Amino acid sequence: MEHDQFNLPPQKEDLDPQEMLRVIFDYAAKIANERTLDNVLMLMADMGREMIVSDRCTVWLLDTAKNELWSKVAHGLDEIRIPSNAGLVGYAVTYDKAVFIDDAYTNEEYKPYLLNGALRTDQQTGYRTKALMVIPFRNSQGEIMGAYQAINKLTACEQFSDKDMEYLTLASSYAGKSLESALLTSEIEETQKEIIFRMGEIGESRSQETGNHVKRVAEYSYLLALGLKMSQEDAELLKMASPMHDIGKVAIPDSVLNKPGKLTEDEFKLMQNHTVIGYNLLKNSKRHILKTAAVVAYEHHEKWNGRGYPRGISGEDIHIFGRITALADVFDALGSERVYKKAWELDRILHLFKEERGQHFDPQIVDVFFEQLPAILRVREEYSDAALVDPDDV
Template sequence: MELDQPQAHSTPKRDLEPEEMLRIIFEYAAKIANERTLENVLMLMADMGRAMIVSDRCTVWLLDKHKDELWSKVAHGLDEIRIPSSAGLVGYSVMNDRAVFIDDAYTNEEYKSFLEHGALRTDQQTGYRTQALMVIPFKNSEGEIMGAYQAINKLTASGQFSAKDMEYLTLAASYAGKSLESALLTNEIEETQKEIIFRMGEIGESRSKETGNHVKRVAEYSYLIALGLGLGQEEADLLKMASPMHDIGKVAIPDAVLNKPGKLTDEEFKLMQNHTVIGYNLLKNSSRRILKTAALVAYEHHEKWNGRGYPRGISGEDIHIYGRITAIADVFDALGSERVYKKAWELDRILQLFQEERGQHFDPAVVDVFFEQLPALLRAREEYADV
């Protein structure tokens, strides 16, 4: 993918032979067909285009009509980048549905103003030297422009793209349009599922007069702690999506108990504890991975490391790691938030409690990562603060 600094190439490369080109196309087509994550599809598309035409850099840009922006991912683990939809050469190409072919960005007069606001300005910031450029827009099945391929600097001895390169990148762009249309649909379905899960979580919290931001904060805390513990990106994302459902069982708890301003009686506390079992039973029979994970979190986020939690009184590593993570995320937010039965705690008081409860209420390893991640957790708390 596109890099921050130019790659060093000691000897020029050569154009691909026809059989090599076919191998590249088949190799990437197989990878793209098996990929369900939109960001990964974008990066695979860019890698395929770069390999096909032997360019130094290649980026696939998507048009976000709602925000009137073009966006892309430039590397794994980095945030997406966004530019105005009319910015630079890519914006010109997309807005005018026109392929652009430039031999030397520094001597080209036709697109001078677009280059000065795009590639040449970036060169000044990074020290990279843009020479040859190609931008080719691509469309969906309805003939609507979805985005564009952008290739920079040919790595062969000529240093310039050819008409054949334009033909090959146009082929890649045509394939990109069809593949990305499918990936965008999958992404939209997944985003809808996430939205529904958050809304369901908010319903559970609203019954106890807590804000929807509570579930957003718990999701962020759980995600950050999961990554800090060494869980993979996929698992961290899964927990982030599932953890907002941790208190969904509260929908079945009477208001008189949920919103009682004073201390609960023993009978009322037993009734309150049932929200873990209710949430589990609501979700456990789903075949969807997110909801199955949410069922587990709902069931186990009140269990304690020392076995004195509920509903089952399990202990240590018998509690799933998702439950152990959500437990500390939930308590951190609950203590730091004002509730009908208490004032918000000061941060120092919360941190002291966590030190005391390390190895008692909470998994020691999770507590340690909590403290390591505390700056990021506090930033998330500020970002999703209650208004």
């Protein structure tokens, strides 16, 4: 039987012991230094695929709350979610049993599960599944938390061996412990994000702003960061930190914060102080997100031409995160109704931004803003304040 009949890559050789050790040590080092769950999953899948020389390898996680299995690392595919008892993976997880199949199209023992899984997928994609292995893995409490799935051996025999099963079992044991740690880290980070966002909401609610204001500013900042070709990590960091830009408002008196008319000179100086207050609240944190939030709180009212506050710094002396948040915050503030003004029309805001290019705002960020405008307007619509209105209050 010709190898390319199954549309598979060229044949390979099994790893020798030295190559196997190299793969294990290389991936162990990468995984140990990785904190993002999606990246850990991808590394796990790549490790398993290389160890047993398979065409595809997928790490599935069990979502007990939704009674589903999900994966973001099916090679060549996006995130997949299936019922927790579906297909061979569901069978392996449900019955805590490793599955070993030489040819999916001739196997009778698992035929119902194959028809509900691999064979159905083959019909949709044109891929030809032959050899299959599925091995469940556990957390430190001994509870099944997911499974490794390998498809199609790429050596001349085109079948997985007992040694492959042994190697994938080893990878599965390591996966359970590493993924448990990554999940815990992810949960802690999500909790931190939630706390930061809620703190940002508190700061805005003092000035009668809605929670959607901080959501919009966060999303705008994220889009601008990506448009500036910043790394995904830095864009995500800014998105998490930017909701805290006005946290210093918690210390500004209501009489100033919500004054409907123009502020006096003394009142304006008091209002300006919210940047310093926010910075002082956050600057001593050892958490990367909060340290970033301190910079954003301190510098989001600085201007490119040096006429902002609190320090009057200019140009690239203003941190890029401060420059991005400045534009995102002004765009949302101008487009929102507040106690002291009506919302501006979009055309008026865009005209102002063109005028303030190189004055209030970093010119490059203004250019990116106009490039990203369709996406920014979609965010504004999705998180509009109208979405928060209770129909019973109308």
